[in-house]
Amino acid sequence: MSGRSTSTSRIPPVVIVVLPLNALTTDQINRISQGRLKAAALTVSRKRYSADLEVDVGEANFTRLKSADYNLVFTHPEAFLSCKEGMNLFQSAPYQHVVKAIVADEAHCILEW
Numbered sequence: 010m011s012g013r014s015t016s017t018s019r020i021p022p023v024v025i026v027v028l029p030l031n032a033l034t035t036d037q038i039n040r041i042s043q044g045r046l047k048a049a050a051l052t053v054s055r056k057r058y059s060a061d062l063e064v065d066v067g068e069a070n071f072t073r074l075k076s077a078d079y080n081l082v083f084t085h086p087e088a089f090l091s092c093k094e095g096m097n098l099f100q101s102a103p104y105q106h107v108v109k110a111i112v113a114d115e116a117h118c119i120l121e122w
Contacts (some may be wrong), residue, residue, distance in 0.1 A: 013086075022109040025099070033114070034083040041081060048081040049074050052116045053092045063093035077103035 028034050034050045041048040049069035053062045068073055073079065075098060088095035098104065 021107070023077050023079065023104065023107045025089075026081060026109060026114055027086055027111065028083050028114045030087055035082065037083060039113075046070055046080040048083065049079040050083055051084040051088050051095060051098070053085055053087045053095060058120045062095075063088060063095045063096070064088060064092060066108050074098070075101070075103070077107050 028037070028038075031050075031052065034052075038048045038050055050067050051069070051074065052065045052067065054065055055061070056063050065084045070081065074082070084095070090096075099108075
């Protein structure tokens with residue numbers, strides 16, 4: 010046995026994609042959902058009448074998101090840098106065991122290839 014917990018060994022690896030533009034996130038999730046991978050978006054917004062941020066999972070299932078049951082999680086930088094709920098999610102045990110890469114997608118900033 011590899012020493013990994015049996016509860017996380019059946020969970021597939023997760024890649025977190027930091028992508029600040031909602032339009033690009035929506036496009037990527039639509040393309041991915043046509044295949045066998047599962048993708049979710051985790052965005053943040055300001056709480057009503059407060060400066061605090063809260064997470065928004067859109068069409069994703071928050072329970073599945075908390076258990077790291079998506080292959081790709083698209084998120085804004087603020088979701089794990091400035092939002093307490095997002096930071097707690099990404100620092101939770103399921104994510105600590107299965108996240109294999111964090112990718113920062115800033116390709117939209119390139120003016121000429």
